[in-house]
Amino acid sequence: MKVVTVVGARPQFIKSAPVSGALQSVGYQEFVIHTGQHYDPEMSTVFFEEMSLPKPYAILNCGNLSRDAMLSKMKTDLKPIFEAIQPDMALVYGDTNSTLAGARMAQECNVPLIHVEAGLRSYNLEMPEEHNRIESDQLSKWLFTPTSQASENLKKEGFSDNTITQVGDVMLDALQMFRSKAAHTLKMGPHSFFNKPFALVTMHRFENISQPERLGFLVREINSFHRNVMPVWMPLHPATAARLEEFGLKLEVKIAPPVGYLEMLWALQQTTLVLTDSGGLQKEAYYSDKPCVTLRGETEWIELIEMGASVLFDPNKTEELIPTARGIISNFKPGSKDLYGAGRASQAIVAALG
Secondary structure (H helix, E strand, O other): OEEEEEEOOHHHHHHHHHHHHHHHHOOOEEEEEEOOOOOOHHHOHHHHHHOOOOOOOEEOOOOOOOHHHHHHHHHHHHHHHHHHHOOOEEEEEOOOHHHHHHHHHHHHOOOOEEEEOOOOOOOOOOOHHHHHHHHHHHOOOEEEEOOHHHHHHHHHOOOOHHHEEEOOOHHHHHHHHHHHHOOOOHHHOOHHHHHOOOEEEEOOOHHHHOOHHHHHHHHHHHHHHHHHOOOEEEEOOHHHHHHHHHHOOOOOOEEEOOOOHHHHHHHHHHOOEEEEOOHHHHHHHHHOOOOEEEOOOOOOOHHHHHOOOEEEOOHHHOOOHHHHHHHHHHHOOOOOOOOOOOOOHHHHHHHHHO
């Protein structure tokens, strides 16, 4: 069986590692197409190297474009690849532009589609990711959900039970595979910085960085937290760095370049608190028993809010970050780790594919 896997962003590289291994173990022939959505080597190449991912069959050059232009170029570049490989199925992850482009191409080429991490909903249609995940679900033959809530979302939208399989979270699979290899490197900054309490911050969502007022508010709140509560360590996404320069905003925190997965796992082990707008890092904080402030007004991972593992901080409400952060630190209690499965989602996916 030939499978075309379309990836293009950091979380997808991580999710694909255990699934690729599971596919290989039962004899599937996988062709990985890297769209180039994350075009910075530190957001891309490093993940393939440190996680021993299959060498991409093709690497496209579809980064640093507007959403519409990116989707159009991905479609143009993917079509001859699909036609050359003639896959039996296509596989996409999550909710990025690469996800939707792969889903659309699978439909156009009449290739059955697998969507891993299906059924997630933020119910915020201002997020491009929400549109990406909804349409990708609609185009899929196999919908593999990480939680019962995701499965219920799909059922409410009219998807039939025989297309939905709850398998758990493949990011938990990846974390369990690589946690023992977590390591500090010099590009993260001096080892001594991490010996005291600090907060790990990441921020890259379009809605947070595209408007100068909203980004300016978040920068002021993070700077204040850094000055008055504890130091902040922030691996800076290239898109965020570009917007900070464009808007004339300055972070006062300890900035690092984008880091690889093993470096991020090490930082998670050391940190006191996570502040992020990343969907993946919310869960990785939970798996690492770390309290999390989600820098958004909503989240797809509503279970983490309900159980008190994470708290929302809505930039539109312009409340102060410090009380929110202190509250989750004081009230945080590590939760049960079976919420997202037992770390065998990849095997469950392969078994369901038959």
